[in-house]
Amino acid sequence: MRSSWWYARRYISRRRRLVVAFLFIVVAVSVFVAFNFAFYYEVSYRNARTRELYSRLVKVFFEEYVEESNLTAVGELDGVEKYYPMIANTYMAHHGDKSGYVPVEFCDRELVVELLKQLDFSLNPEGFIYAGYLVALKLDLREGEKLSFGPFSGVVGCVLPYTGSLLDTVLFVDLSVYIDYAGSEANVSYNGLYIFLISRDYEDSVVNALYERYRVRYISSPSRVAEWVEKSNRLQLLSSMFFSSLALLMGLGIIILMIYREYEGRKRELSILFALGTKTNTVVSALLIPLYIALFSGLLVGSILTFFFVIPYYHLFVYGYYRLFGINTYVATFFSVGLTLLVMLLAIVLVINRKVKGLRPMEFLRAEL
């Protein structure tokens, strides 16, 4: 083993470009796979939290605006604990030099408190405008700063905590802001509802009743959200797996090709080593040590890049804003990429071992060749 190290050290110092090329490929593959996994874990975490949010919640969007007096019947439905009417719209929001389309929901402040409670947050938001965490990040918003959206403007009373759910993407506005704009409460009608069920068992009956009584555009209910989440996770996983596998296969292909060319180019040198009395395992090790070093340091560099750059900054690439996300992604990515690279390494070791053992040194030591 000592002689393998001695030999490999000299080889590496004189063939830096090749080792660096190996390293670069491994780093590129690690980072690409990390990016895919980071995105997948982000989506699946968000979906799990959204599912939690909707554990006994039904959100309804109507085809047209409905007056409040026509919504009181909802409260009388069997299984409804409470309901909150709301006006949902998408506006272009502006804050300083930042702007973007944001889903805005005008509603009672109590609804925001209740929604946060569903996700184990106990918070009593101040003011009239409550920005979801991701909305605040997207627009670089802080509490007390002015925000304008559509015909409205006001001061952000509260930036809601990061819940990991779809709640983070909504800008909640106290209904009083809309009433002021409309002139009077009498002029206000609603295009949506949040309904809290006593338990999930009442989901079907409430949903059916809503379809019977109102012109419903869309309903998000516990089972529908669960179904949607499952589908979304599956699609995201498939996409991540596909692109990761593609990257790994490409990386593997390039590395194998390089190793093959390297082996072909070093047959004579390996034959000399055999002629000088080097044992087969030592020859294989001398050949593999530079590769091990490149692969493991590539994995290490890839992991560091993943931890400090890919996971924190991939939001910047995907969504346009920065956010630090989870150790889960890092661990999962590290192990997925690490295991795959180890399997790859094992395959390479087996192939090289077979090749070296099958080498006929005299073919390369003869002067004629």
Place this chain on the structure above:
Amino acid sequence: MSAINDNLVRLNNVTKIYGFRRVLDSISMNVHRGEFLIVVGPSGSGKTTLLGIIAGLETPDEGEIYFEGRRVSDMNVDELAEYRNKHIGLIFQNYNLIPHLTALENVMLPMIIAGLRESKAKRKALMLLKQFGVGDKAMSYPNELSGGEQQRVAVARALANDPSLILADEPTANLDRENEEVIMEFLSRIVSEGRTVILVTHKEYLCDYASRVYRLVDGRLVEV
């Protein structure tokens, strides 16, 4: 010492066949300790194959090779490697130095393989390089050396582990007359120090250096 004990290498009816061609045909010979044995023969007559078989780098199709009374074909792969490392020094026509190692490192290599400490290997390698007149080229890479210098480094490498047998395959074929003489003198000196040299060549005039000469014709060995 008896004649049998003096036998360093013994070949017994060794045959090697490539395809339909018998490259070596029932070759038997004894090589004594301290001998300078030269095998002459034209290109393609099987000289290199003969050395490859003695070195355990090729296996004969028939027959046996004994080294110091031990049958080489009974050795496993690792024993063969150790046999080459400790007992055999190989010199080739095209030098076969490792291109990414310096002259010094090339000479150190067999000693490192044998498990010698780097510092000791370095000291001995430097001494050998000086002995063969290339001490000042220790840090040069093979491509920075002339053919004669490369072959001197190769001879130094062959002697690194003090082997009892040197196998030289056309060691002067690529050299000019002056360097050829130098290398042959070195080999004669090695023999005078008690080592055994088997040299194969197509150059008849080199036979003057030999203590015994064999001629290899059509795979058959004839003592001259």
